[in-house]
Amino acid sequence: MTSPDGAALPPEEESTEPPDPELMALVKAARRGDRGSFAALHARHVRLVRGILMARGGTRDLDDRVQSVFASALEHVAELRDPAAFGGWLAQIARREATTRAGHATEELAVDEIAVVDRPRAEAEQLLARIRSLPMAYAEPLILRLVFGMTGPEVARELALSPAYVRVNLHRGMTKLRELLDLDGRDGRKGGT
C-alpha cells in the first residue's frame, strides 16, 4: 500500500488494539434494540462522523448529514455482525453519505459570505479548505485531530485502523499542510508588496 504521494504506508486494517469491552456491550445492546445504548454510541462517535463528513463535504448542512448517518446506522445496526467493527462500519456509512450528497450538492457557502457574519469562523473555513485540498487519507485524520481534538490513538481505535497507519498519515498530512500554508504565506507577502 502506498500513500497518496507514492510513499509506502503501513497496513491499513491491522488494529493491534484489543476490542473495547464497553463498546462491544453497547453495540450488542443496540443490536437488540436498546435505544439508550445507541444514544451512548452516538455520543462516543459523533466527533468521528462529523470529522469524516467535514473532510468530504465541508461544513454546509453538517448537522443534517450527521443526523442522516446516525439514522441510517440505527436502522441497520441489527445487521452488524462484528461489534468491534462498529467504528469502521459507521465511518463507511458517513463516507457513503458524503458521496451521495456530493452527487447533488448545493454550492458551498463562499468564505467571503461567512466573513461578513463571523470573522473567526471565516478564517477557520479558509484553513479547512486548505486541509480538504489534501488527499483524503491525510485530510480525515488531520481534521479529526485539529478540529475535534481526537488523539491519534483515538482515531485509530474508532476507525479500527492500525495506529501506525494513522500516525504516518497524520504526520505526512501535517507536513503537506505546512507546505501549503508556507506557500500561502509567501504568496500573501508577494501579493502584499
Next chain:
Amino acid sequence: MSRADEYLWDKSGAPDPEIAALERVLGVLAEPPEAPARAAPAPKAEARPSTGGRQVAYVAVAATLAAVLATLAYVSRRPSPTRAEAEPAPLAPVQPEPPPTSAAGRALPDESTGARDGGAITRRSPPSTPPSGSVKDPFAHAPPPAPAATGAPKDPFGRPGAPSAAPPRAPAKEPKHR
C-alpha cells in the same frame, strides 16, 4: 521523534506552537454555528405522548364535546323565530296608565292582556262605567275568585264593608203576605 510529532500524535509533551495555533483557529468548527449538536435520533417508541400529554388530550376532547353539546341544546330549545318576531312590528301607542289599585291601596293584577295578533300587542280598553245602581266597585270586573260564586258579588280581598268571601247566608224567607 520530534516534540511536534509527539504533540500531534497524542498531545503528549509540550504543545507545538504552530499546531496549537491551528487547533485554536479550527476549533470553532467543532461546534455548529447556531445550534448545539442534535441528539441521537429519537426512538419511535418514545415519540408516543406521555401520560400527562394524554390526559391533556382527553380533557381537550371532553371540553370540545361539552361545548358542542351545549350549543346543540341551546339551538334546539330556542323557538324558531317566526317572521313576525324576526321583524317586530311597531307597538301601538299606548298612553301610560297608572296601575289599578284597590281601595286599600294595594296593587291589583293587571288585566291587560297582550294579544299576539300578528305581532302587534294591543291593550284591552278599560271597562266601561257600570250602570248606575249597581255596585260601584271599580274592581267588579275582576275575575271571579271562586267557581261557585252565585248571587251577590264577593270581594276577593275581604275589604271592610264588602261582601265577605264566606259562603253567603241563605236569604231569610220573607213571610208571605199573600
